[in-house]
Amino acid sequence: PVRVALAFPDVYEIGMSHLGLKILYKIINDIPYASAERVFAPWKDLEFQMREKNIPLCTLESNRPLIDFDIVGFSLQYELSYTTVLSMLKLGGIPYKSEERKIPPLIIAGGPCTVNPLPISPYFDAILIGDGEISIEKIIQTYYLWKNEGDSKRYSLLHELSKIDGMYVPSIHGESSKIKRFFIKSLDNVPYPDKPIVPYMSIIHDRLNIEVSRGCSMGCRFCQAGIIYRPVRERSPENVLSIVGKSLKNTGFEEVAFTSLSAGDYTYLLYVIKNFNRLYKEKKIAISLPSLRVSSINKELLQEIKSVRKTGFTIAPEAGTDRLRRVINKDFSHEDYERAVDTLFKEGWQNLKLYFMIGLPTETQEDIEAIYNTSLIALKTAKRYIRGFVNISIGISPFIPKPHTPFQWLGQEDTEELKRKKEYLKKKLNRKNFSIREHNINMSLLEAALSRGDKNISSLIENAWKIGCYLDSWSDIFDFNKWQNAMDITGIDIHRYARKAYDISETLPWDIIETGVNKEFLKKEFKKALQGETSIDCRKLCHNCGIYCNNIHKEETKPKQIENNYQIDFNIKASNKSLTYNNTAIVRSEFYTSGILKYLSHLELIKLILRAIRRAEIPVDYTRGFHPRPKVSFGPPLNVGIEGLNEYFDMVIFLPF
Ligand code: SF4
Structure with a gap:
C-alpha cells in the first residue's frame, strides 16, 4: 500500500480544525491501496525534548516515524509555518532539502501559500497548486504505479508527477515555467468527510464544519483567497443537509458551522438554516457562521441563528470610511453598517468581533480615526439595547499586499508607521474598554516578506530555523531577534522584500503560477482602486477575470423541499x-x-x-x-x-x- 502522512505544521489544536486535512484523510483512506495518518507539530517544550533525546516525530495513528512513509504531505496555510515544516522533517528523520533526499518518502505540499512556491521550493519534491480533492488520487496512483511497476528512479516519479494538472515540481519546472492552478468544478461531485475524527481535547474550531461554498465573488481587492479560490462553487442545499445529518449522527457535535469565504452570500443560506432548525432545534444543536458581510445581516437570518443559542458574531468592515472601502472594494456604506449593528444588538447579541486593517493603500489619518468611530457606533448601539455586559472586540491587522491580488504591485507600509497607527488606535479604544485583538507588526512584516519572496529568501528561512525559529505564528513563541540574526547571517533583509513595490509591467516572482485570473483584470482593478471606483459582485455582472466560469455557476433553481429523513x-x-x-x-x-x-x-x-x-x-x-x-x-x-x-x-x- 501507499502510506501517506498528512502533516500539519502547527499544533494539534490548530491542525485538527482544518477542513482540508479531513477531506484528504477521507479520500486517501477510501483508496483500497492507500492509507493516511496524521502528524502535527509538537509544542516547543516537547520539540526540545525530542531533539535532545533523539525521539522521532511519529504519526498519531501508528506511531511510525515520518521517514517510514511513502509520502509526507504538508498543508501550508500560512507562511509563518515554514520553519515548523523544516523542524518536522528533521524530527521525522528526513533531510530537509529535496536535493539531499531519496524517495521514499516523497515530500509534497499544498494549500494557499503555494501560489508563491519559490521561497519553499528547495524543501519539497512537488507542490500542488489548487484544490486537492481530485489531484491527491492522481498523486497516489502515480506513486503506486512507480513503486510497483516503475524503475525506482527518483526522476521517473517526479517526471510523472509533473504531468498532473496544478503540480509544480521545482527540479523539473525551475523558475520560468507556467503552472496553472487546478480547481474542481463542483463541490457536490467530490467526497466530503461525514465521519470526521472527534477530538478528545479542545481544539480551536471545536464543532462540525460544513463547507457550503468555495470561492467568493465580491472581489475585495486585498483578499488573496478571493482570487485564488475562484470561481464560486456552491454545494447544493440537499447535499449540505445530508452531510449535516450523517455527520451529526457520527460525531455527536453540539454546534454546526456553515463555512465559506463569504457564508452570507451562499444562495441557499436561509433555506438551509431554516431546514436545519426544523430538523435539529429540538436536539439543541446550535448554528454558527464565520464573519458575515454587512449587507447580508438581516433580522430573519439572526432570528434563525439564535433560535437555539447565540453563537459569536463577527463582522469585518476592514476600513472605517466609505472612501477607503471603495478603494478596497468593500461593498457597504456607513448607513448599511449602522443598520447591521442595530439589527444585531436588537436581536440580543452581546458579543461582537469587528476586524479592521491598517496600512491600506491611500489610507489617511482620517481613515484611522474612522476605525475608532466605527467601533464606537457599535458600542453606542449595543448600549441602547443591552443593559448588561457587552463585549465588542476589535481586531487590528496590518495590510499585506499579497501575490495575485490587485494590490500585488504595492509594498507593505513602513513598519514604524504601522506601529504608530496601531498604538494610536489601541490607546483610544482602550479608553472605551474595547477588548483589542492586535496583530504583531513584526510577524506581519515577516509574513509579507515570505509571501512576496523569491527563491533567495529560502536561505533566510533555513538560517532562522537553524537558530531556533519554530511555530512562528504563535506570538508568545515568535522571536523577531532570531529572525534579525538570520538576516545578519544571510544579508537578506525582510523589510526590503515586504516593502518592495513593482512596476506594473515587471515580472513578479510568483508569475510562474497562473491562478486563472489574468493580469489584465488585476491591473484594471488596481487602477479602479486608485480612482476609488468599485466593481460589483461578479455574480451580478461578470468582469471577465479570466476564469471563464459562466458554465460553472449553477442556474438559479428554487431549492426543493427537503425530506425529513436526515433527522436523528x-x-x-x-x-x-x-x-x-x-x-x-x-x-x-x-x-x-x-x-x-x-x-x-x-x-x-x-x-x-x-x-x-x-x-x-x-x-x-x-x-x-x-x-x-x-x-x-x-x-x-x-x-x-x-x-x-x-x-x-x-x-x-x-x-x-
Ligand atoms: S469569470 Fe466573471 S463571474 Fe467568473 S469569477 Fe471571473 S469575474 Fe467572476
Missing part, C-alpha cells in the same frame, strides 16, 4: 413540553478513565461524554431558558494525570428508553 431519530423528543417529570428517570452511569485519557481535563471529559451520549441517541432532558444544557451532572473533578477507576455521572433521560 430520538425515540422521544427531548424538548417535548408535554412530558413531565413523571416521564423521566435519573440514570447513574459508572465509568473509568485510564491510560492516555487520564490527561484530559475535567471539561474535556464532560464534552467527550456528552458527545458520546448524543451519538448513542440517548434522549437526555435539557434545562429550559436561553442556553439549554443537557441535564447531566458529574462527580468532583480529578486532577489531570490521575486515573479514575470509579467515576460517575447522572443524567435525566426521557422514558421509555
Whole structure:
C-alpha cells in the first residue's frame, strides 16, 4: 500500500480544525491501496525534548516515524509555518532539502501559500497548486504505479508527477515555467468527510464544519483567497443537509458551522438554516457562521441563528470610511453598517468581533480615526439595547499586499508607521474598554516578506530555523531577534522584500503560477482602486477575470423541499413540553478513565461524554431558558494525570428508553 502522512505544521489544536486535512484523510483512506495518518507539530517544550533525546516525530495513528512513509504531505496555510515544516522533517528523520533526499518518502505540499512556491521550493519534491480533492488520487496512483511497476528512479516519479494538472515540481519546472492552478468544478461531485475524527481535547474550531461554498465573488481587492479560490462553487442545499445529518449522527457535535469565504452570500443560506432548525432545534444543536458581510445581516437570518443559542458574531468592515472601502472594494456604506449593528444588538447579541486593517493603500489619518468611530457606533448601539455586559472586540491587522491580488504591485507600509497607527488606535479604544485583538507588526512584516519572496529568501528561512525559529505564528513563541540574526547571517533583509513595490509591467516572482485570473483584470482593478471606483459582485455582472466560469455557476433553481429523513431519530423528543417529570428517570452511569485519557481535563471529559451520549441517541432532558444544557451532572473533578477507576455521572433521560 501507499502510506501517506498528512502533516500539519502547527499544533494539534490548530491542525485538527482544518477542513482540508479531513477531506484528504477521507479520500486517501477510501483508496483500497492507500492509507493516511496524521502528524502535527509538537509544542516547543516537547520539540526540545525530542531533539535532545533523539525521539522521532511519529504519526498519531501508528506511531511510525515520518521517514517510514511513502509520502509526507504538508498543508501550508500560512507562511509563518515554514520553519515548523523544516523542524518536522528533521524530527521525522528526513533531510530537509529535496536535493539531499531519496524517495521514499516523497515530500509534497499544498494549500494557499503555494501560489508563491519559490521561497519553499528547495524543501519539497512537488507542490500542488489548487484544490486537492481530485489531484491527491492522481498523486497516489502515480506513486503506486512507480513503486510497483516503475524503475525506482527518483526522476521517473517526479517526471510523472509533473504531468498532473496544478503540480509544480521545482527540479523539473525551475523558475520560468507556467503552472496553472487546478480547481474542481463542483463541490457536490467530490467526497466530503461525514465521519470526521472527534477530538478528545479542545481544539480551536471545536464543532462540525460544513463547507457550503468555495470561492467568493465580491472581489475585495486585498483578499488573496478571493482570487485564488475562484470561481464560486456552491454545494447544493440537499447535499449540505445530508452531510449535516450523517455527520451529526457520527460525531455527536453540539454546534454546526456553515463555512465559506463569504457564508452570507451562499444562495441557499436561509433555506438551509431554516431546514436545519426544523430538523435539529429540538436536539439543541446550535448554528454558527464565520464573519458575515454587512449587507447580508438581516433580522430573519439572526432570528434563525439564535433560535437555539447565540453563537459569536463577527463582522469585518476592514476600513472605517466609505472612501477607503471603495478603494478596497468593500461593498457597504456607513448607513448599511449602522443598520447591521442595530439589527444585531436588537436581536440580543452581546458579543461582537469587528476586524479592521491598517496600512491600506491611500489610507489617511482620517481613515484611522474612522476605525475608532466605527467601533464606537457599535458600542453606542449595543448600549441602547443591552443593559448588561457587552463585549465588542476589535481586531487590528496590518495590510499585506499579497501575490495575485490587485494590490500585488504595492509594498507593505513602513513598519514604524504601522506601529504608530496601531498604538494610536489601541490607546483610544482602550479608553472605551474595547477588548483589542492586535496583530504583531513584526510577524506581519515577516509574513509579507515570505509571501512576496523569491527563491533567495529560502536561505533566510533555513538560517532562522537553524537558530531556533519554530511555530512562528504563535506570538508568545515568535522571536523577531532570531529572525534579525538570520538576516545578519544571510544579508537578506525582510523589510526590503515586504516593502518592495513593482512596476506594473515587471515580472513578479510568483508569475510562474497562473491562478486563472489574468493580469489584465488585476491591473484594471488596481487602477479602479486608485480612482476609488468599485466593481460589483461578479455574480451580478461578470468582469471577465479570466476564469471563464459562466458554465460553472449553477442556474438559479428554487431549492426543493427537503425530506425529513436526515433527522436523528430520538425515540422521544427531548424538548417535548408535554412530558413531565413523571416521564423521566435519573440514570447513574459508572465509568473509568485510564491510560492516555487520564490527561484530559475535567471539561474535556464532560464534552467527550456528552458527545458520546448524543451519538448513542440517548434522549437526555435539557434545562429550559436561553442556553439549554443537557441535564447531566458529574462527580468532583480529578486532577489531570490521575486515573479514575470509579467515576460517575447522572443524567435525566426521557422514558421509555
Ligand atoms: S469569470 Fe466573471 S463571474 Fe467568473 S469569477 Fe471571473 S469575474 Fe467572476
